[in-house]
Amino acid sequence: MAEEGIPIKHSTVVCSECSGVMRYKGAGTYICDDCGHEELDDYGTVRRFLEKRGPSNIFEIAEGTGLPRNVISGLFKEGRLEVAKSSPVSVYCKRCGMPIRTGEYCFNCQEEIDKLGERKKGTYNALKGMGGDDGSMRFLDK
Numbered sequence: 704m705a706e707e708g709i710p711i712k713h714s715t716v717v718c719s720e721c722s723g724v725m726r727y728k729g730a731g732t733y734i735c736d737d738c739g740h741e742e743l744d745d746y747g748t749v750r751r752f753l754e755k756r757g758p759s760n761i762f763e764i765a766e767g768t769g770l771p772r773n774v775i776s777g778l779f780k781e782g783r784l785e786v787a788k789s790s791p792v793s794v795y796c797k798r799c800g801m802p803i804r805t806g807e808y809c810f811n812c813q814e815e816i817d818k819l820g821e822r823k824k825g826t827y828n829a830l831k832g833m834g835g836d837d838g839s840m841r842f843l844d845k
Contacts, residue, residue, distance in 0.1 A: 716742070745774050746783055758787040782806040 716725040716733050723737030731747020734740070743751060748768045753759060756767065765772045778784045779794075785805035786792055793802055796809040798816070803809050808816060 718742075745770055746778055749775060749778060749784065758790065760792065779805060780807050 718725050718735035718740050720740040721738040723735045725733040725735045728734050731744045731750050733742045748770060749764055752764060752768050761772055761775050764775050782805045786794055796803050796812050797807045798812040799809060801809040
C-alpha cells in the first residue's frame with residue numbers, strides 16, 4: 704500500500720484533515736497541533752516503509768511507497784539513506800571511485816571539497832567507453 708508523501712520541507716504545513724497548523728517533528732513526520740493528524744514527507748514515507756519492511760532496493764521502495772526512483776535516489780545523495788553493509792549493491796565516490804554507503808563522495812573527498820569550497824557537481828565524472836572501458840576516473844577536457 705503506497706503512502707502519499709508531502710514534499711520535503713521543514714516549515715509549517717496545513718493539515719489535510721482539519722486545516723490546522725502542522726509542525727515538523729523530525730524524521731520526516733508532521734503532526735497537526737489541533738487534531739493530532741500525522742503526515743509524512745518523502746523521507747518520512749521511505750523511512751516508515753524501511754522500518755516496516757527492512758532493507759530494500761530502490762525498486763522495492765519505489766513500488767511500496769509510490770515515490771519516483773529519482774526522489775529516493777535524491778535522498779541517498781543527500782546522505783539521508785544508505786546502502787546496507789550486507790548489500791551486494793556497490794556505490795562509488797564520484798571523485799575518486801572508492802566504495803561509499805551514502806551520498807556522492809567518500810569522506811576524504813567530501814572533506815577536500817569542503818576545504819576547497821568546491822560545491823560544483825559534475826566536475827569529475829566516470830564515463831565508461833571514454834578513455835577505457837574499465838570505468839576509470841578521468842578529467843573532462845574543458
